[in-house]
Amino acid sequence: MNKQRSKDYRQRVDQALATPKLQDALHQFGDAFLISREKAFAGHDFEALRGNISAMKTEVRENHDELLQQFIDNAKAAGTIIYQAKTAADANRYITDLAKKKGAKLAVKSKSMVSEETHLSAALEKAGIQALETDLGEWIVQLAGQRPSHMVMPAIHMFKEEIADLFSKETGQQEPAEIEHLVEVARNQLRQSYLDADIGITGANIAVAETGGIALITNEGNARLASTMPKVHVALVGIEKLVPTLEDAARIIQVLPKNATGQLLTSYVTWIRGAVPCAGEDKEFHIVLLDNGRSALAESPQCRDALNCIRCGACANVCPVYQSVGGHVFGHVYIGAIGIILTAFYHGLDNAAELVKACIGCRSCVAVCPSNIDLEEIILHLREKVGDDEGIGAGKALVFRKVMQNRKLFHTMIKAASFLQKPVTRGERTIRHLPLFFSPLTEWRTLPAVADRALRDSFSQKSQKIDKPRYRVALFGGCANDFLYPELGLDLIEVMNALDVEVYYPLEQNCCGIPAIYSGEKETAVELAKQNIKAMLADNPDYVLTTCPTCAMALKHNFVEHLKDNPAWAERAEQLSKITIDAASFILNQLAGAELFADLAKSEKITYHDSCHLKRGVGVWQEPRHLIEKSGHELVEMEHADRCCGFGGSYSLTSHPDISKKILQDKVADIQASGATCVAMDCPGCMMQIRGGLEKSDVPIRAQHTIELLAEALRNK
Amino acid sequence: MPRAQLIDQFSEAAINVGAEVISVDSISAAADYIFAKIEGSLLVPSFSSGARFKLKSALKKAGVSTEVDNFRAVAEAAEGGITGVNFAIADTGTLVLESTAEDIRLATTLPPKQFALLDPGKIVADGMEAVKPLRQMHQRDSRNYIAYVTGPSRTADIERVLTIGVHGPKELFILLVPGLSDDFLEM
Incomplete structure (x- = not known):
């Protein structure tokens, strides 16, 4: 490393x-973006729209050579000069040589991420040609000697006071930090440069094979000036911008502004084909088609969908x-x-x-x-x-390969930890402080202690009295349910028994493998998939239940993906995927069991936290809410209910605890603001994070799994 | 969609993005409106419907100070520019301007005020419906510079605050003039 x-x-x-001002700005932006985006897509079916774009871009990738040739032929027929650049250096050399040949002193640029990619401005400056950014955000960033911090809003990290200082240096007088005034300063400062420039440089949002033309999707009007005033226009275009027809271009234009800034459409969409008139002559129009890794990306089956990106940000x-x-x-x-x-x-x-x-x-x-x-x-x-x-680090590799893949050793070590932790837990269920170099882990949240008795050891002790079970289901506990929160598994037995379902716990089950995947250790993940498929299918369960959505995602999607090309395992992986379901959905959809809980609970104000992998991994968010409300609780929605809690497994423990802490603080603030006395969720990982955050900041709100709340309700009966 | 509904939808969308939409019944009424809006000079490029209805003389008659050629030299000092419109798009409030002729571009990019004469009969429902005339323009001419214009120029690059009028026009006036043209391929 x-x-x-x-x-x-x-x-x-x-x-x-350490820059809270930046965080506040980006949070506000994120909130405002979601609202305006939703408004912009009102009356549209986003899933259908993006399905169309994805299918079209995939078709482009598959027929790329042909379409690119069609584009080139049509562009040339309209008088465009085409240069195909293999690398960033090729593109920069071509444009720099052209500028030198023209004796150019000044090039005006409108916003182009591809030119950022190739560091074109630096190349031009090195050749003695001034490259002036004219997009407001880009100009600000250029004056500050920085690079854009956002693809659509380059200067989103800066504040008007800093910008006023930059502009004051340019104009030689003190410019007040008023936004409208600063915009006017930019207009006036840059105006003359369009008239003086020898070359205008733009990017392109779309290249249309049917016409051989490009489309520019912009707001400020500088791209129109840069492509109109100078006698030479160079468009630097990534080859993935290609679409077959004008209809396809229209589909991108329909979606891009809505998804980028929440606008129905930008102020300008400019379609340019060929050498159009310029000051009584034909404009000299060059299109530089840049590869620079795009063909390599197209060759990677796992990554090539990234070429479908339309750069909305x-x-x-x-x-x-x-x-x-x-x-x-x-x-x-x-x-x-x-x-x-x-x-x-x-x-x-x-x-x-x-x-x-x-x-x-x-x-x-x-x-x-x-x-x-x-x-x-x-x-x-x-x-x-x-x-x-x-390498993922020798220690990590050892844990994954030598320990995790050997279930008995892995579980023995976890159990050993429950003894070793005794000095710090002081007999309690949570760890508030850790000594020495572990201490940062518990500075901002408590951590759950490893339970004295794991779920796997308590399970068989719990009697299940059901005469004729409707179903016999296997529980996939996952490490957190098994070793940190065994009571959750026991609650599940109570809830299921009340619905005439018998639960058993296959003891050979191991970690679901997601932590390994997240650490870049696929070999272990594949081995764990096999162990788990074998363990979970061994006794022919009717269903496999999960209380952890990350595990659910692994069993439903990842195992299938890992083993799809392995004939010995593919079918069994599919089989396990089909019968795996999260506990809340199972109660509601398979058992139609909501009625059993009707108004049993001692009513409490509850807010619901959507776990990332439950909502966006397996598409479940209504079911738990329905069960909670049905059982007699008052459900109040918090802001950003489906925003991550910051857990992310090893993300919060080892790789990025500081970022995790910040995200958790946001979540705790949203929970508090909801006015609830309990926050419900369906993920032991989120429970660990959110409980830890609430406890550490002494917020008297409890964090419970939906299954725990249902078990509580039953006990009220 | 019935024509009246298209006009309403177009007007609402255009107003939402900061354009002004004004109904007038003739070219001379349009000229009077423009006279009330500007004090400086107005760039008046040549375009078919303008020529047919003698726009230049109507503007002069209304008292507007017009510039009709040599735009590269005079555009910077002009207060406004006026063009016709090939057609409009209702759902986004967009004007489609065939701007291959350079004077059309200069008149619509440099001055702070942009005036556009639109026959309200030439409005399509959305961007997908716009493709048909867009393709016809590409078939008719071998080289094109076609502009979709939706409201005045704007930016949100400083602290995400929407600010109107950065490098392009600060104001957009759309004058609905019935009977101007029924041809989507002409301005």
């Missing part, structure tokens, strides 16, 4: 976390990690979830190595992606690659 790189990265994280807007540290930390040139992936291919895996670990895996980006890209899945794959290339 590259120690210096990790150290530098840690430093950037610490710095960002929404994956950053909704990301709790981005909202905590900003795009200068959670990004390289491209930022956010898509940025991590593009960085790996366009700027090298080394530049992405820290970033692939910074994703907490909450899947909020996947839910809003207009191209339906499973960003988390791709990031996990890249994490595995970094793990393969650099």
Whole structure:
């Protein structure tokens, strides 16, 4: 592992976390974005729209050579000069040479992420040509000597006072920090440059094969000026921007502004084809088609969906990690979830190595992606690659390979821990303080102690008196339910028995393997999948229940994915996937059992926290709410109910505890503001995090699993 | 969708993004409106419906100070620019301007005030319906610069505060003039 790189990265994280003003701004932006986005999509079927885009972009990838040739032929027929650049250096050299040949002194640029990708401005400056950014945000960032921290809003990390200082230096007079005034300053300062510039440089949002033209989707009007005033226009275009027809272009235009800024449409959509008139002559129009890693990306079956991205930036807007540290930390040139992936291919895996670990895996980006890209899945794959290339650390590897894969040893060690922890738990169920270098772990949340008796050891002691069970189900406990919260499993038995369902606990079950996947250790995950399939199917259960949605996701999706090409296992993985279900959904959908709990509970004001993997992993959020309300509680919604709690398994324990802490603070604040006395959830991991956060900050709100609440209600009978 | 409903939807959407929508019954009424809105000069490029209805002389008659050529030299100092509209898109309040002729571009990008004459009969429902005339424009001419204009220019780049009028026009006036043109391919 590259120690210096990790150290530098840690430093950037610490710095960002020490800037609450930035966090506030990004949180407010995230909230406002979701509201305006929802408004913009009112009356539209987002799932259908993104399905269309995904299918169309996939078709483009499959017929790329043909479509690219069609684009080139049509563009040339309209008088466009085409250059195909294999690398960033090729593109920069072509544009710099062209500028030199024209004797250019000044190039005006409108916003182009591809030019950021190639560091074009630096290349031009080196050749003695001034490259002036004219997009307001880009200009601000250029004056500050920084790089954009967001793909759509480059200067979102800056505040008007800083901008006023930058502008004052430019104009030579004190500019007041009023936004409207500062916008006017930019207008006036940049105006003359359009007239003076020898070259205008733009990007393109879309390249249409049918016409050989490009489309620019913009708001400020600078791209229109940069493509109109100078005699030479260069459009720098990534080859993934290709679409077959004008209809396909219209579909992207229909979605992109709505998903980027919540606008129905941007102020300008500009369709440019060929050498249009310019000052009495034909404009000289160059299109530079950039590969720079895109073909390599297309060759990667696990990652190539990332080419479907239309650069809306929404994956950053909704990301709790981005909202905590900003795009200068959670990004390289491209930022956010898509940025991590593009960085790996366009700027090298080394530049992405820290970033692939910074994703907490909450899947909020996947839910809003207009191209339906499973960003988390791709990031996990890249994490595995970094793990393969650099190693995941000797200690970690030992734990996963030698310990976890050997269930008996793994479980013996956990049980040993329950004795070793005695000095710090002082006989209590939670650990409030840890000594020495472990102490940061319990500074901001308590941790649950390993239970004296694991669920697997208590299970058979609990009598189940059902004469004719409707179903016989196996419980997949998962490590947290088994060793930290065994009472949750016992509550499940009570609830199921009341519904005439018998529960048994296959003792050979092991960890679901998600922690291994999240650490980039796939080999262990595949081995665990096999062990668990064998264990869970051994006794032919009617269903397999889970109390942990991360485990549910593993059993339903990951095992199938890991073993789909293994004929000995594929079918059994499918079988387990089919019968696995989270406990709340099982009660409601398979058993129609809500009525049993009707008004049994001692009514309490309860707010519900959606666990990432339950809502966005297995698509469940209404079922637990329904059961809680039915049982007689008052359900009050908190703000951001489906925002991550910051747990993320080892994310909060070892890899990024500081970011985890910040995300937990947000969650605790939302829970408190709801006015509830109890927060319900369906995930032991979230319970550990949220309980720990509430306890440590002495907030008298309890955190319970939905199954625990139902068991409580039954006991009230 | 019935025509009246399309016009309503278009107007509402255009107003929502900061444009002004004004119904007038003739070119001379449009010229009077423009005279009331600007003091400086107005760029008046050539376009078919404007020529047919003698827009330039109507503006002069109303008292508007007009510029009709040499735009590269005079555009920077002009207060406004006026063009026709090929057609409009209802759901987003968008104007479609075939802007391949450079004067159309100069008149709609540089001055702070943008005026557009739209025949309310030329409105399609949405961006997907706009593709048909868009494709026809591409088939008719071999080179194109076609602009979708939705409200005045805007930015939210400083602290995410929406601010109108950055590099492009600060104000957009859409004048609905019935009987101007029924051809989607002409401005």
